[in-house]
Structures are given as C-alpha cells and as structure tokens.
Amino acid sequence: MASIEALAQRCNTFFHIKQLQAHLLTSGHFQFSTSRSRLMELCAISPAGDLSFAHLVFRQIHHPSTNDWNAILRGLAVSPHPYDAVSWYRTMLRRSRRVDALTSSFTLKACARFLGFSEATQMHSQIVRWGFAGDALLGTTLLDVYAKVGDIGSAKKVFDDMSVRDIASWNALISGFAQGCNASEALELFKRMESEGFSPNEVTVLGALAACSHMGAFKEGEKIYEYITDKKLDLNVIVCNAVIDMYCKCGLVGKACRVFDSMSCGKSLVTWNTMVMGFAMHGDGDKALQLFEQMGLNGVHPDAISYLAALCACNHAGLVDHGVRLFNSMASHGVKPNMKHYGSVVDLLGRAGRLKEAYDIITSMPMMPDVVLWQSLLFSCQIYANIELAETAMRKLVEMGSNNCGDFVLLSNVYAAHERWNDVRRVRDAMKKRDVRKVPGFSYIEVEGVIHKFFTGDKSHDNWREIYGKLDEIRFKIKELGYVAETNFVLHDIGEEEKENVLCYHSEKLAVAFGLISTREGTPMQVFKNLRICGDCHIVFKLVSKIYSREILVRDRVRFHRFKEGSCSCRDYW
Template identity: 70%
Template sequence: MATQFQIDSLLQKCNSLIHMKQLQAHLITTGKFQFHPSRTKLLELFAVSPAGNLSFAGIFFRQIQNPTTNDYNAVLRGLAQSSEPTQSISWYRNMLRCGKKIDALTCSFALKGCARALAFSEATQLHSQVLRYGFDADVLLVTTLLDVYAKSGYIDDAKKVFDEMQQRDIASWNAMISGLAQGSRPNEAIDLFNKMKEEGWRPNDVTVLGALSACSQLGALKQGEIVHGYIVDEKLENNVIVCNAVIDMYGKCGFVDKAYSVFNSMSCRKSLITWNTMIMAFAMNGDGYKALDLLDRMILDGMCPDAVSYLAALCGCNHAGLVDEGVRLFDLMKVSGVEINVKHYGSVIDLLGRAGRLKEAYDIINSMPMLPDVVLWQTLLGASKTYGNVEMAEVASKKLVEMGSNSCGDFVLLSNVYAAQQRWKDVGRVREAMVNNDVRKVPGFSFTEIDGRIHKFINSDQSHPNSTEIYAKLDEIKFRIKSYGYIAETNLVLHDIGDEDKENVINYHSEKLAVAYGLISTVDGTPILVIKNLRICVDCHTFIKIISNIYNREIIVRDRARFHRFKDGVCSCRDYW
C-alpha cells in the first residue's frame, strides 16, 4: 500500500489524464479516497492542469461525501479560468447555499471569474462579502477586486479600491496602471507610473507595458522615452513583448525611425507581432514602400505573414496612394492561402475610394463572399463625400440605414455631400433625422505634449490657462497666412449661415488651438506633435501646411487614421489622405 509520501510523489509526476485517473482508482480501492489529504490536490489537477479535464473534475467532486472548502476551491479555480467563467460565479453561490465556509481563496477565484466575464454586478456583491469576512487585508484578493472593476470599465471604483488598500504590492500598481491605460485615462496611468517610482517601487515588465500603452494613446514622446530609458537600464528589453510595445509607442508618436532602430537592434528573437507592429508603424506614417519592403524581408527571414501582416501592408499602400501595388497585394493574398477577411476588403475599398475609383469599390462590395459590414459602406460614403458623388453617397447612406447604423459619422458625411452642393434642404433633412434618432456628433479634441505635460483642447476651447495668448497667436497666424493665398474652407461647415460665421467656426478647430499653443510654448525649431481623435479636415490640413513654412516648424499630426508630417509647407501624405 502506497504511503502518503509516495502518493504525493506520484501527484507531482501526473502529466496525463490517464495517470490522474489511475491515482484516483488507487485511492478508491484502498479506501483512502474520502479522507486522504492528497485528494484535494488530485482534484485540483483534474480541474486546473493542462492535462486535466474540468468535466471529469465535476464527476470526481460529486463522489466526495463531505467536500471541504479546499475541494470546492479546487473546482472553483478551474471554472474561473475556463472558457465559461460565469460558471465560477454559480459555483460560488452554490457554496453559500450549501452553508460551506468560504475563505480568501474562494473569493479570489470567484473574482477572477468575474474579471474574465466582466461581471461587474456580481463583483460588487463579492466586494461586500470580502469586507464582511475581513478579507480586505489580503493584498492578492483586493488586487483581483480592483482588476475586475478596471476591466469592467468602472475605473473610479477601481481607483477607490486602490486608494483604500491597507498595503500594496507590485501587482496592485500594475493592475491600476493597466486599468487606467486601457480605460481611456492614459494621463492618469502615466502619473501613477511616475508616482510608483517616486515611492521607491521598481516597475517590472508588466508595469512598463501599461505605461507604454498610455504613451502610445497620447503620443507622449517624452514620457515614452523616459519609460524606454528605464527599460534599457533595467535590462527589460530582452522581453520581446516589451520590445513590441516600445516599437508601437514610437510608431504611434510619429517617430518611425526610432521604432525601426529598436526593431533592428533587438537582442531577442522577433515574433510575428514584432514584424506586424513595425509594418503597421510604417503604414501609419505613410511609408508604404517601406511597409511592402519589410513584408518581403519578413518572408526572406523565414517568418510566414498572417492576415494582420497583409492588412498592415495594405494600409501602407492605402496611406501612400499605392493603388496598383495594393490591388496586386490583394490579388496575391487570394493565392497565398491566407484567409481574407472583411478588414482586408475594407482596406482595398478605401484604397480605391481614395483614388476616386468608386465604381470599382462598389463592385467589390457587391462581389464579396461575406456580407459587407457597416464600416465598408461608411468607407464608400466617405469616398463619395471626397469626390462629391451625390448618387453614390445616397446609395451608401441607404444601405447604412437598412443595416440599422446610427453613427453620427454617417449623417455628417451625407450632410457634407449635400452642403458642398449647397443643397441646404437636404442638409436640414439629414439634421432632422439626427435629432429624431438622438444622434450626436462626436466632439473633436486634440492633445499636445509640452515639457512632459499633456494639454487637451476641444473645438473653440477657451478653458486653457493660456487661452488669451493662444487666440492672440491664432489671430497673428490668420493675418500672416492670407498673404500665402489661404482662404478658409467654409463649405465644410454644415450650416446655412454667413461666410464670416462659418470662418469663425472653422478657425478654432482643436488641432489649430494645439498647434498655436505649441508655437507660443516651445522654442523656435522645436517639432510640435498633436494627437487628434478624428480625421483632420481639409482646412486644418492646408492651414498647418502653411504654418510649417511660415514659422519654419516641423508639425506632426496623428489623426484617427494616420500621421501627417508637415514641413516647409508640404505634408508627408502628399495631400492624399
């Protein structure tokens, strides 16, 4: 008969379901199953280990006459990390109904299930029980709780938990920084990263991933460089995931050369994601040929491109106006074995639409093997607006209505088409439809980083402390650029109002305010970087091109789709966006 030591030794060697079942059979036939201390460990192997089987763990559990809290926890842990994490919540409730004693591990596993299922309501109930049973001193448990709140989008609740923690560990800081970054509060993520270092903590690879994500969102180059410097000092660059995030950060800050330098100097082996990230960085910055060259180099290096690789290269063709190259690449995909999805079709339709080949784009939509989604028709609508094709715009708009789309962009684009033709009755009809459907236009806003601080502007914003100086600078700019032939694109304003009022509306777009602030707050010759949430409009594009020439400044604008690098009166997009 095997001793406990022998059984424990066998447990450590169980690497298959057959071995686990054999050990279970031994415990049953020797009469030790109901009380042997190794039983729970075996149950946990069934429920959690890669070689286990969660369904069989349930059968195993039901054979136990008097399951302990640890037995319940073993199955609960398996359910929490399964493909159906909501079952862990039901299991937890069953424990309570059966009158079983719960402990900190019970709550922790249940909360992990809530985190994966984004079950905020259930998490709040568990939170009250954590406080009731006095488990709030358990750092791991409370960290899991704040992670649930953050992942569910309740950042304020997560921050309240974080602020009230009796003590924190590195995982607590990481969960909060990541939560802020992923919860569209990147400013606070960066502030918390800096505070963490000030308090003597040493950020690890998980920490810097959250900080880099925040820098990428904001285009915060200075902060990104600080994080990168820390990564180098702490030798975290041997982690390929960290390197990928650094490349992504520099790419999204508009400094693709820095991204490429990191890419080329990596000491760790490049992953597929590494190549894809770099190709997309070239694409976003309008370097279409470099994106295509890197795709070729990737294949020569023995890395097989996937659907994302081809999508990134197509985007590169799209943003550089490489229409024929993009179409050839799309045709190559059809014979390469890579599955073409709706995003690839969307990129090609955008490529053709930007080139004015609307009929071809329309024909491709109608020939797709899958149903076109809302984005494809929105893309065609946008191209129709660019080329003033009212008929095609109405076709795309009708399709969007049939699909139940209620995006403000759909209405605004159609209004734009009508407004450009001065069809004000049709503009009014579209606006009435917006009101009836409670559609609200997404407000434009822009960020710029000055001396490590992020400044946000909205259209016609006057809340900034330097608002007076900003508007004075804009008045100066407006006076100077008229001598360069600048005339405001008032046809972009979707109101039947006077030209002077239209000019006032368009003169104070958020990116213009951000650029003006950059001019008054930085020394001559310093590049200005602006991040915008929407696509840059034609007027702002022309406006900033002239400014870059008059003030001898390089101005980089990252809009929703790509980068525009303005220098000496020319944009890197060659007026193709």
Template identity: 70%
Template sequence: MACKLDSLLEKCTSLSRIKQLQAHLITTGQFQFHPFRTKLLELCAVSSSGNIPFAGDIFREIQRPSTNDWNAIVRGLAQSSEPTEAISWYRTMLRRSQKVDALTCSFALKACARALAFYEAMQIHSHVVRFGFKADVLLQTTLLDVYAKTGDLDGAQKVFDEMGMRDIASWNALISGLAQGCRPNEALTLFDRMKEEGWRPNEVTVLGALSACSQLGAIKRGENIHAYIVDEKLDMNVIVCNAVIDMYAKCGFVDKAYSVFSSMSCRKSLITWNTMIMGFAMNGDGNEALNLLDKMVLDGVSLDAVSYLAALCACNHAGLVEEGVQLFDSMLKSGVNPNVKHYGSVVDLLGRAGRLKEAYDIINSMPMVPDIVLWQSLLGAGKTYGNVEMAEMASKRLVEMGSKSCGDFVLLSNLYAAQQRWDDVGRVREVMKRMDVRKVPGFSYMEVDGKIHKFVNGDKSHANSQEIYAKLDEIKFRIKGYGYIAETNLVLHDIGEEDKENALNYHSEKLAVAYGLISTSDGTPIQINKNLRICVDCHAMIKIISKIYNREIIVRDRARFHRFNEGLCSCRDYW
C-alpha cells in the first residue's frame, strides 16, 4: 500500500490529481491516520501545483492535526503572497497549546523576513530561546537573516556572534544584510574575516561583497573579488556576472563593465542588458547606451519598462533631449506602459534643457498623480534657469505634498540668493526652522591603499587633517591664477565674504581631493564618492585642479559620474 501511495504522490502534478489522492485517502479510511496525509498537505501547501486555500480546506478536515500538519500550512503561507498569514497560524498554534518545533519557528521567521515584521520576529526569538532551539544552526541563521532584513543590523550581528556553530549561510546572511543596510565597510571586513577563517565564498557571498564595493567605489577590492569569481568559475552564474558589471559601472569603470558584458560565457538575461545600459547612463555615455539598446532589439530581446528607463536616464545625463523624447514616444507606441519614473526622467530631461513649459505640461498630462520627485525636478530646473515663478510653484506643490526634504528648501533659497532676494532667503530659512527641516550633511569617501577614508564638510578629524588643510590652502592660492572665483552668492548672506569662501572651500569632496593629492602617486587617478549632488563651486574648482595637477579626478555623486581631466568634465557642465 505504501508503494502504491508513493507512486500516486509522484503523479500529483496538478491540483486535480491532489484532489483525487485526497478522495482516495478518505474513501479508504486512511485520511485521519496515515502519514501520507501530511505529505499530501505539504504537496498542496508548498508545491507549485498546489493551492493554499485548498490546503486549508484539507487541514480543517483533520481531527487531530500533528505539528507536521501545522508546519505544512505555516511553510506554505510563509512563501505565499500573504506571509503575515503564516504568523497568524503560528500564533494560533500557541493559543491551542499545539507543540511547535524548530521547523515551525523557522517557517514563521521566514514569514517575518518577507513581511518585514520586526516585533513579531523578536517574539519568536524569545520562543526559540524558551523552547531550547538555540543550538539549531539553520534556525539561528534564519533569525539572523530576519533581523538583517528588518533593519536591526546590531541584532543580526549579536545573533551571529553568539552562534556556537556557523555554516556558510550564516556568513552570507550577515554580509548581505550589512551590504544592503548601508554598512558596506563592515560587510567587506566580514568578507575578509570569513576567508581568514577558512571559508570559501560562494555565489551568494560574492553578491553581498560586490554590492558593498559598488556602494564604496572600492575598485581594488572589487577587482580582487572579480578575480576570485573567475578562478572559482562563479562567473558561470548570470546573476554573479550582472553584479560584477554593476560593480564596475558604479565604480566608474564602464569599459571594464562592458568587457565583462561582452565576454560572458553564460547566457545574458534581460537584467544583464538593463544593467549595462544603466551603467553607460550613469557614466554619461548616452550614445553607447542607445547603441546597446538597438543591439538588444536586434538580438531579439524584448525591452521592458526598466530597459526604457535606463535608456531615458542615459539621454538625461548626456543631454540627448530629442533622442529622449523620441524614445519616450516609441515606448508609448510599444505597449509598455510608462510609470511615474519614466515621466520623471522626461520631465528632468526637458527641465535640464531649459524647456520648463514642456516639462510642466507633461506633469499635467500624466495619467497618474505626480510624485515628489517630479516637482523636485521642476524646482531644480527653475533654480538652474532662474525661473522664480516656476520654482515657487513647484515648491508650493512640494509643501502641499508634505515634503520636508532639505534640498527643496535649499534650492529655492539658493535661487533667491542668486538674485539677491535676501528677504526671501530669510523667509525660507524661517520656514525650515519652523518645520524642523534639517540639512543633510555632505560627506565623501575614497579608497586609498585598500582603506576607506570618509570626509565631512569642514571636518578635521582625519589623521592627516593638518596636511589636508595645508594642501587646500595651496590649491586655493594656485587656482585663483586660473581665473577661479568662489560662487559665494550661493552661501548665506549674513556672514562675511571670507567666511563664505571658507564655507565653500571645505566641502567634503574638496577635502577628499586634497587628501588624494597628498596620498597617491603623481599621475594616478583620484576617485571619490559623494552622498549628494556635487555643487557648482566644487565642480568648477575640481576642473581647474585636474588641469593644474595633471590628475584625472573621478567623482560619483548621487546622480552620476563626473570625470575631470585637463580642466574639463565628462558631463560637459550638464548635470
């Protein structure tokens, strides 16, 4: 009989077959007692051919459900589109005094991770301790993962540190969590520690490490990880290749990204193409991005919404206005429905080109409600082109939408300052104070000799602070001979002219450039990452520095890359 039921289970490849087996168990009187009942329940709740609602119907027919029966339902719900239901079933088990085991807790925690249910995860953690499951490595790894995914990285680290035994999944969960939680330095430190303790990173490990390198612009570390990937033949995995392409592009080496793209031995996915196009976009290579989009079509790959968005971003960063407008029109005709990000890209494209009326008309013609980013784009364009009326209108909409972004107020204030409208500057500052709007501090970081150095505006905490400021004084003296005049009209009007120049001179990217000049060999590129958009004054100053000191200086700001060389920038002063 057991062999016959095993054979029947193998044939349950559809819901109708599952129902036939259930009927067989009921009619033969085996449904309430036979262990195959639980296997049937698992098949219905977990497999692709199953059906969660029907699994619930089967469960309710069981007179005395076992822990395994409950686990089948909790597991199925945890991986369904309604993971919170799994948490509810887990609670029901506790209320009915049903015995839970390590698997029950594991499935419920996976549901918490998917639902980002932090407090529920903490409660289950207490149950894990109370029920004596702390020694279970898989359960501890699941617990670590849920803390990482819900943003409690300190909690995840604590679980990791307290584990008596670890497996590679434990290391991967914490490395990925740190990378995704904006703690890339710690992710790379843990990656190094993992190798020192004799573990061999796998595909999942290198994905987390590459993400960390992308955030930091840590090209040397990224190259070392790429070499490891090739040696271990992990580049047979298309997801790993996509991450390598993304890392090189985000570190400013789009040529290396394209080399990986061109030489892939595994089949390119749609994500591969989109990643490469976006890489060209953020590096300002608009024509290359559009050429690759054409090649993508010729190769028979169907464009999706992300493909169009990446290409529109490329047009935006390269100032290819007509090409961008035509691309958007072709998207509308292709049947791919644009979302608010596509409209935002076109609005930004037109706004940067000074076509503010067209940008405003597109916002008004959208089939969905414009988001905050669209109005911020229009506000930025109004500031760039001195259109006070458009900027004020966009600012009003942003306030109505409840935006408290300091950038919104700073843009309007800078526009007023540029036109010497100091009363209006004061009014904006008062509104910021009343609404408790705080300016996001600017910071920059760079990799030198494998170590990450961070700089904050006006900061003097760096070990080489004295040499950095001495170099800045030298730079300040030399660049004036090349016609540099500080953009002091953008600084608060109620401080002296010399203080205004100092406020500009000590921006984080300038501190980073000065450190790059004193800590790296002549002729080598200086690479910097910044959390905000580079300001007009820093942009003008770094162009001159690149000429005077004969250095290529690469700055990745929040939006794109700027490659300064011989007094020019790759963005052609269009950003």
C-alpha cells in the first residue's frame, strides 16, 4: 500500500480527503495515530480541507493521542479565529493530555496572530516548567510573539537566553525592533548578525529596510541595498518593494524611481502603489498622477490603495479639482471608497479653504465618520480660523470619546488666532480636567552615523552653546533679508518679543543649526520631526537654504519638504 504521505499529497479536493478517510477506515490504518493525525492535519490546514470535518474525525477517536490534538490545534492556529486554539489548548490541559513542544509552538503562533500578551506570558511559564525552553524553534516562536505584542524587552531576553539561534531567531527580533520604536536597535542587531557569521536572507533585509525607513537612515539603507544586489536578493519583488519604500521615506525619491525602473523581477501592484505614494509624499503630484495613469496602460488595475495614493498626491500638491474628480470616479472603476478615501478628500477640500464642502461630505457619507475625519476638518478650521465649524468638529470629537491632545490644541489655536484668550484658558482647563497631555514636539538629525535629538528650547546637547550661537547668527542674517517672525504661530497671551524668542528655539531649528555647525559647507541635511513643521520654521528654512547654500530636507509627520535656493518643494502648500 502507498504511504499515508504519498496518498495525502494526491488530495487536491475535499472529496479526495473523504476518500482517504474511507480508505484508512476500511484498511484498518485509522487505528494508527500517525495516519489519522496526518488525515486530520490535512483537513485542518489544507486549502482543500475543512476544519469542521477534522473536528468530526477527531470525535470518532476513542483515545486521541497528543498528535491528534495537535492536528486540530494547528488548524485552529491558522484559522480566522486563532483564539479558539488557546481554548483547545486549555481543554487539552483540563483533560490531562500530555502536551509537547509542538503543542506549545502552535498555541504561541495563535497568540501572535491575535496579539495575546497575557496568554503568551502564561505559555512562557508553562514552557519553562515543562522543560521545553531549550527548544530553538519554540524559542524563536516565543520571541516572535513578544515582538509582535510590543514587549521588546521580553523578546530580547528570550533571544539572549537561547543557547542555539538560527536565522529565524535573528529575523524575528530584527523585525520586532523595526516594527516598534527600536529601529536603531534593529540595525545594530543586523550588523551583529553578520559579525557572528549569519548571512541575512530576504526576511532579514525586509526588517532592516523597515528600520531604515523609520529612522530615515539612508546611508545604512544604501549599504543594505548593496548587500541585496550582491546576493541577488533583488530578484524578489517584495524585497525590491521594501527598497523603494526605504528610499522614498529617506527622501531619495530619485533613487527609488531608479530601482522601480530597473526591476528585473517584474512589478506587483504593491510596487506601483509604493512608487505613487513615494511621489505623493514628496509633493510631486504630477509624477504621481502620471504613474497612476501608467498603471492602467500596463495592464495593472488600480485598487483602493492606488486611489488613496493618488488622492494623497493631489492633497500634497494642492490639485483640488483633480482630486475631487478622481474621488468621484472611483465607483465607476469598481473601487468602493472607504474611510481613508473620504478622509483624504475632506482634508484636500479643507486645506484649500472649501470648508463647507468638506463638512457636507462628512455629513453625507454612507458610513459613520470616524475621529480622523473630524480631526482633519478641525485642522482646516485652524488654518482658516473658522470658529463655528471648529466648535462643531470638536463637539463631535468629544461625543465620540476622543481624548487626543491635538484636538484640544487645535481648538485652542483657533481661539488664540482671534485673541479669545478666555476661551483658550477654558480649553486648557478642560485638558487638565481630562488629564490630556500635549505630545512634545521633537526633531532629530543624523551626523556621521549618530542620531542627535532635540526638543524645543533644548539645552541638554553637549554643543548647545554653539547651537544657540548659530541660531543667533541665523536670526541676524535672515532679518537682513527682511524676515519678520511669524509670531501668530505662537498661540500664547504673551508679548511679541517673547513670542519671537519662543519661535527661535523650535526643535527643528535646533536640529538645522546643529547640522550647519557639524557638516561641511554645501552638504545636504536631513531633519526628521514627529509633528507637522511650524509655519515660521518653514519660512526660516527657505532663507537658510539660500544664505548658506544648503539643501535641507525635512520629513514631518505628513510629508517631505525640500528647501533649496530659497524655495520649498511644497510650493508653500501643505
């Protein structure tokens, strides 16, 4: 008789699986644990299988073995309801069924899928108690769970305690670092991995590229890309997509475009979407929309993400009418607008001053608007100092339970723009009452491989005196060109001179000043900011780029600004 494995490989349909079950029953092989466990596993995880049928087979077994339980457990772990795997595992324990390393591995994989932190920690203690902690595969699965739930400290401890590590262990921790707020640690681990004799594979470089994207570490990203081309990993389209994304997010959209044009592995829909979004982030709306149109000519049907990228391009370039037409055409091309599309067009109209149209779209949507849409409208109300609509948006946000500090700050800014200081104080009192805390703005710049981070008014840097001296020099030089501080961006009830001093020491200005004193003349600089760039800083950087003959690239929370020869790539629209 053919082996169970050979028979299982021929099961391409559910009918074949049922025939295999009948064969095992009639031939007497069903009584052998390995045969029936393979059958149930086939039912549980095969595309041709049926998990409910696997349960039916399981119930026919009088004394199921650990392998039988594991077969169902494995299917539940990859099912649409991974939490059911934990319930099944607990049932095993209640019935005093012996568990093994595979039982623990399948359950942990389920925990990773539904981000079950408490369940994973319980599993960890049981793994130690049962003596499975030395299992390398299980250790990798455990650290992967910790990384995915955001407990990087525990993931690192598991990694450090492993007596034997394989490539998967390194990949899991690098990806965990990259996905969290530990991008620099991901790159350090990537370097350490190579020094310990492990050769990074496709999964490794994806994690490392994600870290570079997060940090804007283009020099490290270029080294990784050199490794990718040297090892022929660029034959993988997913890797190429990550390289394009890295270059775009590091401000090197030209290099991203060259990778896009030179791909020999073919382009996926994700490739096109990534490149369109890259142009959009850099405010190059014309190129983004040309590429969007080119997708159709190349037989690639745009999806919801493609349209979102194109709408973002219109948004960042101020192409209002084009964006509205694009939004209205989506349904006719078989793409149903979702919340993000509505949010993009609301932001597009609002920032163009068409607040009434933006409000009408929100109130006429076929779905309940989310918090982000009202926040977009509130932001636009701040730009145009529209108190009535700002109060309406804020009421909606409060009704929806939003406790975001930015909402209160935006409303406060609208009142401050009209010098309604009593209302400003009322909003701030409400923030204190609700324990709403403002997110501090910070900026950072990389110089010779070292990240330097600054907060507004920061004096913690070793070179703060030189930095402040450079800012005084900048202020003197730009005033000679007619600069007048945009004190309306300081929304406090204080004197004009105090407002000017507050503006002078914004975090992004500190970063640029440090860049000027720390790099050679004519060298381009990159600054990264966690919030939107301040309007006054935007004006100052245009002047600095002209006076010092420097190209300054600023990536804020929304997009890129490239300052060169006294102008910005955003054309003063953002």
